[in-house]
Amino acid sequence: MAKKEFEASKAEGAHRRLAAMAGDWEGTFKLWFEPGDPVCESKQTGSIRSVLGGRFLLHEYETEMNGEPISGIALYGHHLDGGTWEAAWGESFGTGTQLMYCTGPAAGGFNVLGSYGDGQGGPDWGWRTEIEQPDADTLVIVMTNISPDGEEAKAVETRYTRKR
Known part of the structure; x- marks a missing residue:
């Protein structure tokens, strides 16, 4: 990555x-284990900060x-040389001790795909994360579970409003 390209991406890309x-964000977290009504709806707070000179965000x-x-x-992050969005995600509930690595094409919005094992030696499942920011004070993060057969179902939705 050339410094000039990175500076251009920070300015316009x-x-x-x-x-x-x-x-700093606050909002709602919804969780689904299967299609239909969510099994959980809770308050969620989050902090998203720029790290490493604007190369990445830490959420x-x-x-x-x-x-x-x-x-x-x-x-x-956004990998300029690779032309991809990238993410690494871990939490105390969904990923256990795994870091899930996800990538997706740079075209369009933040949309990355990763995978995880079923814990029983079966085929991997897919996991898509999409982030949309419809306005400066709203952030929507949707995570979709993808079965080994390709069936997709919403798993998580976080709707944030910027704290003032």
Whole structure:
């Protein structure tokens, strides 16, 4: 990555889009284990900050499920040379001790795909994370579970509002 390309991305490109997501956030967390009504809806707070000179965002968050606390971290970035969005995600509930690595094409918005094992030696499942920022004070993160057969179902939705 050339410094000139990175500076251009911070001024007008993907890294500028990432920087717009930095801040302190609060909102709702919804969790689904199967299609239909969510099994959980809780308050979620999050902090998203720019790290390493604007190369990445570090997202730290806290929520709960049935009174049990959940905390997590995610690192979001845009790989200029590879032309991809990238993420690494881990939390106290969903990923156990695994870091999930996800990538996706640079075209369009932040949309990355990773995978995880079923814990029983079966085929991997897919996990898509999409982040949209419809305005400066709203952030929506949707995570979709993808079965080994390709069936997709919403698993997590976080709707944030920027704290003032």
